[in-house]
Amino acid sequence: MHSPEVLATKYKEQGRRITPQRKLLFTLMHNNESHPTAEGLFEEASKRMPGISLRTVYQTLEELSEMGEIQLMHCDGGAVRFDPNVDEHHHAVCAETGELFDVYVDNIDSLRAQLPDGFEVQNVSIVFHGRVAKSAPRTARSARITTKSPARQQTVRAKSAKRTPRRASRGSNT
Amino acid sequence: MHSPEVLATKYKEQGRRITPQRKLLFTLMHNNESHPTAEGLFEEASKRMPGISLRTVYQTLEELSEMGEIQLMHCDGGAVRFDPNVDEHHHAVCAETGELFDVYVDNIDSLRAQLPDGFEVQNVSIVFHGRVAKSAPRTARSARITTKSPARQQTVRAKSAKRTPRRASRGSNT
DNA sequence: ATGCTTATTTGCAAATAATGCGAACTACAT
């Protein structure tokens, strides 16, 4: 999704108006990696702008989606989650917390699939179900390593240990 | 999912009772590849048993799920779809008709994914979005090739032509 | 076969998630 500033321009070009509600929602969605629901975003927005309507949140998310600025995701069957990341990417869901993480997959094209005859694939979506390991409670040391570190290549091996379970003890972030 | 007969046995073993409603639903779900919704299954069932309740359909599907006899799928965000196929498999969705097909993928383990640090994958679900090509209206010849023919290996290549767009003019099924 | 016990079915209310609609409001061009 573009920055709030660029979005403002794009909106005006389309004859749409810049309202405080939209500005706020642009800001809340920009670089938001939490994949929020409408309801969740509404709660965030309400903190900064008490009277805002849930209806407006839905409406703004819908138009951002139509403009190709965000993606929507029907994940587990609950509420739709919105994603400002419109690059080709996939997701990992923690069964415990429901958290949703972005996952990049290099070699989707190498999948060997027995597709129905005559089926033309337009795009593939992959969801990794699992859980975030409670990184061994390091006696309250450097509470750095928590959720995700920038891009660690990994070959998928569902229901079987991956390499060694030991944390990569080298390569902390600065 | 087991056959209606085997299910009956399994049910009794668990102190559950065999009712006409359950028998019917077992039959309707057995080998059902349409991935029906509760509502859809209810309509089918209603044909054979006019007074049956939608509530009973939901209830029976829920218990079959708890017993590991069927799987449920939250696909597009509409109603949940139920799947008597509990083998490890994936799905292809036709964007036009909403039809849902089973897809077997051999080499999921070879996916190279950048997963969040410490994420333990339990299982992966892949959905191929696309459409079923209207197999060139063959001047009403042998109307054989329609939806899916038994297992044709195919390497995925989203948004790019696969091989030559021409129909494989050689190798029809018998 | 009859009756008992309790699992099951069923109708209806209620919870969720999302959308339709129109009146009130306001961004912004003139």
Place this chain on the structure above:
DNA sequence: ATGTAGTTCGCATTATTTGCAAATAAGCAT
């Protein structure tokens, strides 16, 4: 400042699913 059309917002409504309790019936004991 004024006018106009785009927006916001509250509320009704749809769609899907679950909660609940009364009515019903399966399967066992007699």
